[in-house]
Amino acid sequence: MPHVHVCLLPTEILLDIFTIIRDDKALSWMRPFREYSTIAALARTCRAFKEPALDVLWKNMDGLGPLVSCLPENVKVTTNGMMSLRRPPFVEEWMIFGQYAHRIHSLTICYSWLNEISDLVVEALVSAPSSVMLPNLRTLEWFDDRGSSIPLLRTLLVPTITSITISSDSSPWNPSFSKSALLSSIGSRCPSIQKLHCVYGDSYESSVTVSEAVRGCHELVHLKTRVLNA
Incomplete structure (x- = not known):
């Protein structure tokens, strides 16, 4: 042979x-x-x-730092260990970003990893062309409770996702208006979702919010949360 x-x-x-x-x-x-x-x-x-x-x-990424590091040197800058931007990326520079972003199938985000990137980076990512922000993401694990990070989470909720875990590092996700609005729209944002893990507060209003989210997830087969509203 x-x-x-x-x-x-x-x-x-x-x-x-x-x-x-x-x-x-x-x-x-x-x-x-x-x-x-x-x-x-x-x-x-x-x-x-x-x-x-x-x-x-x-394929499996922890945090967004490695993606931001792919931007050209004349765009990114590091200060005090935090990645930031000198200016918003141009279309050609987003194309470089997209060459790697489309390969990511699983992403884990936690408080400490978000602290590695500046608010300017978050603003740029939220405003990035939709074609470059993880168009093939399947699994998203989000462990951050700050309301200021909700716009970024919203950007990451793409239609290809099949599994979502949302929590803080060591406790349930604390309720807020922006979080409730986002949860209620998960079914429409991620129509293929099959697994949802979200422990969201302990009030009646929180239960209603999660119930609405579940009601919109027609492909759901695995659910971990608090008691749902009947």
């Missing part, structure tokens, strides 16, 4: 190989994030590796 060079393997096989490398617990134990640097190196090795390696590298 003739030897097949690894560069000639089907894309599906390369995706499996790169996923195994990314998820290798031994590599992660020996040196944190080593598996990600390995995938990044593979993406630079040859054309055959580039696209599948980038797909695996960006």
